[in-house]
Amino acid sequence: MVSEKDFIASNLAATPENGNFQWSAPSNIALVKYWGKKAHQIPANPSISFTLNSCKTITNLAFAKKENDGNFSFDLLFEGQPKEDFKPKIQKFLERIAIYCPYLKNYHFTIDTQNTFPHSSGIASSASGMAALAMNIMSLEKTLNPEMTTEYFYQKASFLARLGSGSACRSVKGSVVVWGNHAEMENSSDLFGVEFPAKLHDNFMNFQDTILLVDKGEKQVSSTVGHDLMHNHPFAEQRFAQAHHNLSAIQSVLENGDLEAFIQIVESEALTLHAMMMTSLPYFILMKPNTLEIINKIWKFRNETKIPICFTLDAGANVHVLYPENVREACLQFIKDELVGYCQNGQYICDAIGTGAINIL
Structure with missing residues (x-):
């Protein structure tokens, strides 16, 4: 080892x-x-x-x-x-x-x-x-x-x-x-x-990530402070156990291509992260009203179209919208029509899965 x-x-x-x-x-x-x-x-x-x-x-x-x-x-x-x-x-x-x-x-x-x-x-x-x-x-x-x-x-x-x-x-x-x-x-x-x-299953090859910039301000809570809040957190041990369980579950999903199970794990993980911040001492709400509006719009769109689009969040207000490459056009159209209005100055970034660091010189 x-x-x-x-x-x-x-x-x-x-x-x-x-x-x-x-x-x-x-x-x-x-x-x-x-x-x-x-x-x-x-x-x-x-x-x-x-x-x-x-x-x-x-x-x-x-x-x-x-x-x-x-x-x-x-x-x-x-x-x-x-x-x-x-x-x-x-x-x-x-x-x-x-x-x-x-x-x-x-x-x-x-x-x-x-x-x-x-x-x-x-x-x-x-x-x-x-x-x-x-x-x-x-x-x-x-x-x-x-x-x-x-x-x-x-x-x-x-x-x-x-x-x-x-x-x-x-x-x-x-x-x-x-x-x-x-x-x-x-x-x-x-x-x-x-x-x-x-x-990796073909469903996740070149998976898309459109990042909606809801709030471009200074981070409300630094990562170091956020991590420290897990010490003595009343739900910390359950959270760590949940992460181990979810990692086992997502391993199978990434191999078998089950997009429905992928969505459930990824969105649950995003909301759990924010739940931990809301239940720490001191406590913080890192989402903004527009973050919640975007989440609800994504849920509604997914429910109506059955397109496998989902969200995840970092420790902040911005939303990462994840979806397979084969539904890219429909998802981008939805993002432009329904979600960009919730972004600060209408800003968003289109990205996709990459491979890591690249030697330039």
């Missing part, structure tokens, strides 16, 4: 003076939600997500040798402009991964990052951002240790990404990714995400 110690860098033979790498990494949307964590970014329950394709972060990492003075040295640019308020998060990330990547203190880094989706669009960029940065760091490590296997490269990238943002470990590799120990999921781990171990 893989342990944290296996990710401490060794056999670093090469010492490049400078260079740069560039990776893109996508956002992802959980079907069975991860909510609640233990120390060191370990999930309280397993989760499974669809990797997105278009909503991604593109990060360029330039590095130059420096004296190892025991400190990290980096400049951070967002869309080419210095972004000082992002720096503390990156500093914290580097401190967390220092034991696994001791070579980082030998270099000065220039991190230049951009998103393909609008900044402050209400789409969480920490998953894609941390995954993209982790991929670049692993490219540097691969240069230092050319013997590294591809499997180790991706496994450690997911491991590092998790230490930046838990769900980032699901944005590294694969169309459907499982994170967290689960008895029935082969090779599943709390330490990194793994590709869904079975063949």
Whole structure:
């Protein structure tokens, strides 16, 4: 079984003076939600997500040798402009991964990052951002240790990404990714995400995700605070047990293509996530009136047309509308006619299942 110690860098033979790498990494949307964590970014329950394709972060990492003075040295640019308020998060990330990547203190880094989706669009960029940065760091490590296997490269990238943002470990590799120990999921781990171990049914190939931007404001509750609210939550243990059960159920569904069962699990998971926030102390309602209007419209449309369209939610007001590719035209027409009016400034993003991080440079 893989342990944290296996990710401490060794056999670093090469010492490049400078260079740069560039990776893109996508956002992802959980079907069975991860909510609640233990120390060191370990999930309280397993989760499974669809990797997105278009909503991604593109990060360029330039590095130059420096004296190892025991400190990290980096400049951070967002869309080419210095972004000082992002720096503390990156500093914290580097401190967390220092034991696994001791070579980082030998270099000065220039991190230049951009998103393909609008900044402050209400789409969480920490998953894609941390995954993209982790991929670049692993490219540097691969240069230092050319013997590294591809499997180790991706496994450690997911491991590092998790230490930046838990769900980032699901944005590294694969169309459907499982994170967290689960008895029935082969090779599943709390330490990194793994590709869904079975063949995905044709119904879920190129599955569509239209993201309705209901509220583009600052997150009402940070993910860290939200996860912490699960400590001493009166329903926490039942929720964790439910997640294990739902992950077992959705594994069969993704293999057999049962869209009705898929809808039931995914919508129930979304509403459970929000129920946990509503029943925590302090308590929060993260949905907006327009979120509820959209949900009711989707239910009505599905009931009337029998088209297998459904929703899921993150810890916020925006709605991810999920549907198979073969009903794309009808669903998009419905979204334009009935749902876009509930979006802030009529904004929405069309996306679909992707495959994970891509090496650009």
